Structure formats: C-alpha cells, structure tokens
Amino acid sequence: LTVLNAGRRYLGAEDLSGKVFVTSGLGGMSGAQAKAAVIAGCVGIIAEVDEAALLKRHKQGWLMEISNNLDHCIARLREARKNKIALSLGYHGNVVDLWERLVHELDTTGELLVDLGSDQTSCHNPFNGGYYPVQLSFEEGKQLLSSNPGKFRTLVQESLKRHVAAINKLADKGMFFWDYGNAFLLEAQRAGADVAKKGANKTEFRYPSYVQHIMG
Numbered sequence: 001l002t003v004l005n006a007g008r009r010y011l012g013a014e015d016l017s018g019k020v021f022v023t024s025g026l027g028g029m030s031g032a033q034a035k036a037a038v039i040a041g042c043v044g045i046i047a048e049v050d051e052a053a054l055l056k057r058h059k060q061g062w063l064m065e066i067s068n069n070l071d072h073c074i075a076r077l078r079e080a081r082k083n084k085i086a087l088s089l090g091y092h093g094n095v096v097d098l099w100e101r102l103v104h105e106l107d108t109t110g111e112l113l114v115d116l117g118s119d120q121t122s123c124h125n126p127f128n129g130g131y132y133p134v135q136l137s138f139e140e141g142k143q144l145l146s147s148n149p150g151k152f153r154t155l156v157q158e159s160l161k162r163h164v165a166a167i168n169k170l171a172d173k174g175m176f177f178w179d180y181g182n183a184f185l186l187e188a189q190r191a192g193a194d195v196a197k198k199g200a201n202k203t204e205f206r207y208p209s210y211v212q213h214i215m216g
Contacts, residue, residue, distance in 0.1 A: 001215065002036070002180075002210050002214055002215060003016070003021060003036050003037065003040040003042065003116065004016070004040050005214045005215065006116050006118075006176065006178060006210075006214050007019060007040070007042070007115075007116065009213070009214060010116070010176035010178075011115060011116070011176065015041065016040045016041050016042040017041045017042065017084040017086070018042075018043070018081055018082075018084040019042045019043065019081075019115040019116065020042065020043045020044075020045065020077060020081055020113060020114045020115050020116070021037050021040075021042050021043065021044045021045070021114075021115070021116040021117070021118075022044075022045045022046075022047075022095075022098065022099070022102065022114045022116070022117045023044070023045075023046055023047075023095075023117065023118045023119060023120060023180075024046060024047040024048065024095035024098075024119055024120060024121050025046070025047075025048060025119070025120035025121050025122070025182075026046055026048040026050075026053045026054055026056075026057045026063065026090060027048070027050065027053040027122075028122075029120070030120035030121075031053070031056075031057050031062060032062070033046050033120060034046050034057055034062050034063040034064075034088035034090065035062045035088070037086070037087070037088045038064070038086045038087070038088050040086075041086045042086065042115075042116070043077060043080040043081050043085070043086070043087045043089075044087065044088045044089065045073060045077055045089050045091055045098065046063070046088065046089070046090050046091065047090075047091045047093060047094060047095035047097075047098045048090055048091070048092065049092075049093065049094055049132045049138040049141075050138060051092055051138075054066050054090045054092050057090065058090065062088070063088050063089075063090045064087060064088045064089065065087070065088070065089045065090065066089075066090045066092060067089065067090070067091060067092065068091070068092040068093055070091070070093070070097065070098065070101050073089060073091050073098070073101075074101065074105060074113070076089055077089070077113055078113070081113070094132065094133075094134040094159075095119070095121070095163070096134035096159055096162050096163045096166065097134060099117075099163060099166035099167060099170070100162070100166045102114055102166070102170060103166045103169050103170060106169070106170065106173060112170065112173045112174055112175060114170060114175050115174075115175060115176070116175070116176055116177075117167060117170065117171075117175055117176070117177040117178075118177060118178050118179070118180050118210075119163075119179070119180060119182065119184045120180050120182055121182065121184065122182065123182045123183040123184040123186070123187045123188075124182060124183040126156050126160075126183075126187050127149065127152065127153045127156055128145070128149075129142075129145060131156055131159070131160070131187070132156075132159075133152070133155035133156050133158065133159035134159045134162060134163075135155050135158065135159060136155065141155075156191075157190075157191035157192070158191075160187060160188045160191040160193055161188070161191055161192060161193045163188065163193070164188045164193035164194060164195055165193070165194070168194060168206075171206075171207070177207045178207055178208050178209065178210050178213065178214060179205065179207055179208065179209045179210065180210055181209060181210060181211055185205045185207060189205070194206075195207065
C-alpha cells in the first residue's frame with residue numbers, strides 16, 4: 001500500500017509497471033519491501049549488507065534475484081524498466097554505493113533511472129549495528145563496532161551525509177523519496193546532512209513521512 005500510494009501521490013500513476021523503486025533493508029519488517037515491489041508491479045532494487053538476510057528472503061521467494069555486482073544491477077534495472085517487468089533484485093552491498101551509482105548514471109547518461117526511493121535501515125539504532133557505513137565492508141564494520149564504537153559512529157555519520165547527498169541529487173531531477181518512519185532523516189540531520197525543509201522549522205524535513213503524507 002505504501003509503494004502504491006507513493007506512486008499515486010507523487011507520480012500520478014495507478015500503474016507502476018516500468019517504474020523503479022530503490023530502497024534498503026531486507027531483515028525484519030524491511031524484508032517485505034521486495035514483495036511489495038513485485039505486488040505493485042514495479043522494479044524494486046533493495047540493498048542489504050547482510051548476506052544472511054538476502055539469502056533468507058530469496059529462499060522464502062520474497063526476493064527474485066540477488067547480485068553483488070552494481071554493473072549487473074544497473075543492467076537488470078534497465079532491462080526490467082524497458083520491458084515493464086516486475087522485479088525484486090537484492091543488491092548485496094551498501095545502499096550508499098547504489099545511490100551514488102545512480103547519480104553517476106544520471107551524470108554520465110542524463111538518465112534518471114529511479115522514480116521512487118526510501119530507506120529501511122534500522123536508523124533508530126544507527127550506532128549499534130542498525131546502519132553500516134559505506135566506507136567499510138559488513139565484516140569490517142562489525143569488527144570496528146566491537147573494537148572502536150566511537151570511530152564507527154563517526155563513519156556512520158559521514159556515510160549518512162553521502163547517503164543524503166546522493167538522494168538529494170536524484171530528487172532534484174524528479175525522484176520522489178520518503179521516510180519510512182525508521183529515523184533515517186532524523187539521524188541524517190543529526191549527522192549534518194542537508195535534509196531540512198527550506199523556510200520551515202527545524203523539525204520539518206524536505207522529504208515526507210509515509211505515515212502522515214502517504215498512508216494518512
């Protein structure tokens with residue numbers, strides 16, 4: 001319902017075939033995102049750093065394909081988008097790398113390859129394993145979290161700033177991003193990322209929340 005309503009409200013589309021939804025997280029509640037993309041008929045690319053979560057969703061049949069190669073992900077995205085094929089593709093990697101690759105595609109080809117975007121990393125708990133920084137692999141991140149949580153925190157905040165910078169570039173060209181109620185925008189703001197709504201008070205963000213703006 002969230003994906004469908006986002007399409008209706010922000011794209012003016014009842015039919016999401018050929019539309020691309022990019023997000024992250026395939027554990028816990030976020031695991032439903034792959035299923036949602038296919039039910040809605042769109043192309044869903046979902047990043048996940050933990051291979052165990054990816055494999056679990058794939059085994060369940062909730063996730064159609066898995067890849068750790070961004071070139072392959074972009075090729076599949078283009079193919080499914082062109083042919084209006086419903087697809088859920090799990091990218092085994094950091095969502096920041098995925099967002100930055102989509103910015104690169106925009107910069108080099110002029111193509112905006114994503115229509116809808118969100119995030120379901122566990123940003124309510126970002127410094128204790130809920131969000132892994134793009135600068136490190138998943139295993140390196142786990143080791144640093146154990147050995148030097150202060151450094152881990154710094155890298156998470158740097159990663160959040162990169163995360164938002166990429167989203168902002170794509171949103172400026174017409175992608176519609178929303179917050180999934182996971183404290184992503186709040187923690188990004190605390191990290192110093194540019195998520196404030198221009199001319200509004202500090203508690204308002206430039207991107208909507210799914211509760212008030214999409215489901216409400």
